[in-house]
Amino acid sequence: MANELSLPEYTIDYRPTVITINNFDRLKAAVEAYANKYQGMAVTTSTEKEAKSSRAELRKLKQALDDKRKEIRKKYAEPYQRFAAQIKDLEATLDSSINPIDAGLKELEDQQRQLRLKHVQSLISEMAPNYHVEPGEVEIEPTWLNKTTTKKKVTEGIADVMGYIKKQHDDLKTGISTITKYAQAYQIDPAGWIDQLKQGQDVNYLLQAIDNQVKLNKQKQQTLEAQAAEAQTHQVQQKGKTIDTNTGEVVSHSVSLKITATIPQLKLLRAFMDSNQIRYQRVGA
Numbered sequence: 256m257a258n259e260l261s262l263p264e265y266t267i268d269y270r271p272t273v274i275t276i277n278n279f280d281r282l283k284a285a286v287e288a289y290a291n292k293y294q295g296m297a298v299t300t301s302t303e304k305e306a307k308s309s310r311a312e313l314r315k316l317k318q319a320l321d322d323k324r325k326e327i328r329k330k331y332a333e334p335y336q337r338f339a340a341q342i343k344d345l346e347a348t349l350d351s352s353i354n355p356i357d358a359g360l361k362e363l364e365d366q367q368r369q370l371r372l373k374h375v376q377s378l379i380s381e382m383a384p385n386y387h388v389e390p391g392e393v394e395i396e397p398t399w400l401n402k403t404t405t406k407k408k409v410t411e412g413i414a415d416v417m418g419y420i421k422k423q424h425d426d427l428k429t430g431i432s433t434i435t436k437y438a439q440a441y442q443i444d445p446a447g448w449i450d451q452l453k454q455g456q457d458v459n460y461l462l463q464a465i466d467n468q469v470k471l472n473k474q475k476q477q478t479l480e481a482q483a484a485e486a487q488t489h490q491v492q493q494k495g496k497t498i499d500t501n502t503g504e505v506v507s508h509s510v511s512l513k514i515t516a517t518i519p520q521l522k523l524l525r526a527f528m529d530s531n532q533i534r535y536q537r538v539g540a
Contacts, residue, residue: 267338272331289316371400379413386417387424393417430458437462441469442526472530479532 276282293313298306375395383390393416399409430452438445448461516524528535 274327274331286316289313367402368400371402375399375409378410382410382413382417386421388417388420392420427453433458434461438465441465442522442529443468444523476530476532
């Protein structure tokens with residue numbers, strides 16, 4: 256700006272007001288006399304009416320003193336109120352120019368911020384393939400949009416975020432592989448365990464959970480085997496059916512099925528039949 260704005264020289268004529276209570280000593284003496292007169296007044300049933308009257312008179316005197324104080328305060332404040340109003344009027348005149356400029360600057364800053372946002376989004380899209388992440392996975396830090404933040408600083412920030420996201424992806428991929436191999440080794444469907452992993456569950460916790468599940472399955476299988484062995488002591492085979500000799504109940508059937516499935520599905524089916532003591536045999540090629 257060529258010429259700096261300045262106000263003309265001006266002064267404010269201000270004389271501190273002195274507030275003096277004339278005849279204060281007599282006023283004070285009168286107040287003390289009234290107070291002393293009723294000091295220690297006994298309040299009983301017989302003096303109740305007199306006590307109420309005395310209290311009213313004393314309160315009347317107190318109110319008169321407070322009314323005078325308010326009157327003087329109002330008069331004392333009047334010169335300042337007039338002065339404050341004049342200053343506020345001058346400030347409002349300046350605000351009539353300041354406010355439109357301020358609004359324009361804010362609008363310009365918003366436009367510039369949007370341009371910086373587009374630049375950051377473009378930079379993210381450009382860098383994303385190098386880290387094997389999706390641009391939408393990167394949350395934009397507010398500081399990246401600051402006018403004072405350099406492109407180098409923004410690039411470093413994006414790289415740090417993308418590196419962290421890539422590590423999460425790699426850790427998840429490794430975890431899925433670990434869970435899948437571990438579950439399949441026990442002929443267990445890994446899908447449910449993988450879902451838990453994707454939801455943030457720890458790999459080691461899930462491996463232990465699989466161990467626990469295998470242990471429960473084994474205990475269940477042992478129980479079923481014991482029950483089957485005990486049942487076979489009073490079962491006979493008749494025309495492809497197993498009959499309980501105690502009750503005459505048909506406890507099992509032999510049927511032939513033709514199953515079309517993928518290798519993983521057949522493995523799961525076999526695991527299910529094994530765990531539930533379902534006997535089977537391969538027929539034909």
